[in-house]
Amino acid sequence: IRQGKLRLQKWFTPVPDREKKKVIRDMMTLVLSRPPRSCNFLQWKDLKIVYKRYASLYFCAGLEDQDNELLALEVLHRYVELLDKYFGNVCELDIIFNFEKAYFILDEFLMGGEVLETSKLAVGGAIEEADMLQETLEDYMSKPAY
């Protein structure tokens, strides 16, 4: 049985910490035990789970009833493409050591659980510009704390 380690999690509804942990545990068990070439969809309680494996990482999404599962696969794929573009041939280590950037990229692509920007170019461009705002240490220290 493969061990699962969480590399990123994004919740769009308020859920208590304990429950989050349980959901993640359950999800990991379910997804990691799926044989290869399985269907990418499974039902878990009242949620539809869509997952896709890319190399050593599983990307999972929990959908509501009216959401389109096939499109969700495209959403997962798009996110992986965005990461790939940003990091250049992204691998798991990139996401581990730069997890905060993975989040920033996600936040330019999705918001409140919905797709925010459908153009890869636009998302990539926004991240680049935001990055450039990050100050050098000098600028940084010359600004007041609050």
Add this chain to the structure above:
Amino acid sequence: MSPSVPLQEMIRAIRSARTQCEERGVIQRECAAIRAQFRQVDNGARSHNLAKLLYVHMLGYPAHFGQMECVRMIASPRYSEKRVGYLGAMMLLDEKQDASLLITNSIKNDLSHSNQYIQSLALCTLACMGSAEMCRDLAPEIDRLLRASNSYIKKKAALCAVHIVRKVQDLGELFVPAARSLLTEKNHGVLHGAVVLITELCENNPETLERFRKTVPDLVQIMKSLVISGYSPEHDVAGISDPFLQVRILRLLRILGRNNEAASEAMNDLLAQVATNTDSTKTVGNAVLYETVLTVLDIKSESGLRVLAVNILGRFLLNNDRNIRYIAMTSLQKIVGTDHIAVQRHRGTIVDCLKDQDASVKRRALELSLALVSASNIRSMMKELLLFLSSCPLELRAQAASGIFNAAERYAPSQRWHIDTILHVLTTAGGDVRDETVPNLIQLITNTSELHCYTVHKLYRALLTDISQQSLVQVACWCIGEYGDLLLRGECQETEPVQVTEDNILDALEVVLQSHMSSPATRGFALTATMKLSTRITDNVDRIRSIVSIYGSCIDVELQQRAVEYNALFKKYDHMRAAVLERMPVIEKNSPGHTNGESAGEALKEVQPAQGSTAPSLPSNTASTAGGDLLDLLGGFEPTPPAPAPQGLTSTHTHTHTHTQISMIKCIFLQCCFFCFCFCFFFSTVPTLTVYDKGGVTLTLSCEKQSNSGLIVTLTASNSTDSDISGFTLQAAVPKSVQLHMKAPSGDFLPARGAAKVTQMVVLNNPNKVGYHVWRCCCCFFINNINKGN
């Protein structure tokens, strides 16, 4: 953007830990350092420290001490600090934390910041974790941004508005005008946001939905331009132009077209166009087709379009891609009620999917197959379903079994087929069927009198083969007990008869009785069956007598009690034995059909002992409680129909000599009754019957027929102990169809050593001439002022 070196160093340190314990040590040290840093004066490393903490949090360690730091960082003018601060807020704070309110002001300020990336941070955070209060507070700001800002901000404001509306539905009204105007934008991000917002507003409020119906032509136009436009590199995915936007528009059209002829008509051509022109070789095309099909099936589409949609699903079913097959079945499930015939056309493919390797696909195929069973295809479908049952994954067995039972009940072409099917299920998956299967099957068998011989033969053979499936064994024991004489006859019309001796049959039952595989309930069945055979066989009654007396000292209290009572039947009541153990009558199924199964099931459950304990959950000291609790004594025993023989009842028997006489009932309840007892009514030829004799207190009863439907019962109590009994009261409960009238007792004091008796008359009226009566009685008394409520 340069990586955070301190962060990456820490991550490296954590990863190099070789055990969980070592990792915890590293984390503890780091957290201590981070805590100290938080308290220090600004040293240029604050954002790195918070990032470290967030990493630790992601590994599952507590990080609440970072909440205030998030608040501070968000308020900082430095972009890198704000960025990490807001990220921290989204990870560590949710609306339930008090600290979340503290960032409302910062968000408000940042929403009007001159830098759009800072505005964006605020919008994103609000949309992720904004509480209802924060939403109410900031909604006007969001509305302003919806109208007057650049595309980058507008698209974010739109999704932020979606979150606000989800949190505070009344605020929907506020965003309607802005949402409407956003549809004219060219930017795909903004358009997408607008469509999502409008969808949310329509789902939120039916009146708003009415108003937005006017946008259907605009939506159709946008969709058309996406479908027939040339290649647009920015939005293209495998030949489909902006599939995300297309799917959202289709979904909105679905909502707008639902139950509305005009709107549905306006979108008809577009849907046909999308359905026919979308390339279905890749997932992305199928995603759009899928959404199109869902929309067509949900609006008031014309029949041609509907057929087109179902055909697309049919094609999906044949697709090599499992995902597509799964989706197809999910969709077909939704319409199997309304478009049953159309779905039936694909029954063959669906049944084939039962054999798919994938668990998800199997599940869908099972649900859909069960929905497609009908009177005309029951035989072939059942073959497939039974085949499926024998090899299906464990988690689907219970569902499959119960689905099969339902289908069999509704469409059984013959009784014999029905019985065969149920037996097949019990043999294959007996462990996964519901409890009421056993009484239901027994009821079915009893009522199929022409097949008694066939059934008992089948079950006998099954019993010889395998005694591990409890439900099957229980039914088999019951049957053998009831119809064992048919086995001995050595002839059977429907199947090859067995040549058995009485010993063979008793052997079979004894094997069940003694086996470790048999559950206590099953052993109860076997014992009762053995007892019943005493009136159906001729030579080996002594063997039965000895079995019964052996089990009189069995460790299992339930079995012991049965054995003792059966023993009593042999000894003191042998004259009644034949009548008591007679054949069961045909059980009538009541109109609240399943409640009968249920109440019989309950009777079953009541008697099934939890290991060791036998007292069922009946009220004990009912001295203080009157009517309510008392009627609870009746528990699962409703007046019609009688609970079938299994466990607890050797037989319930109705016997009408002439219609002018009241029904004679014999019920011996072998239920354990520390606190309650039940007793029988007899013809007035039996003068008195002792119904309770415990601890020196004796209660006898005698009946006298008063009229066609009335009966007077006299209860007499006496006390043979050395102590006086005071406060003696009797309470009785009867089923609702019988009227009970208790006359005043002669007293409530029972002097010691039988010096005097207490009598009480009870009048029973049975105006509906209900077949049998169950009467429960409870007596409460004090001995030496100690309540021995019994």
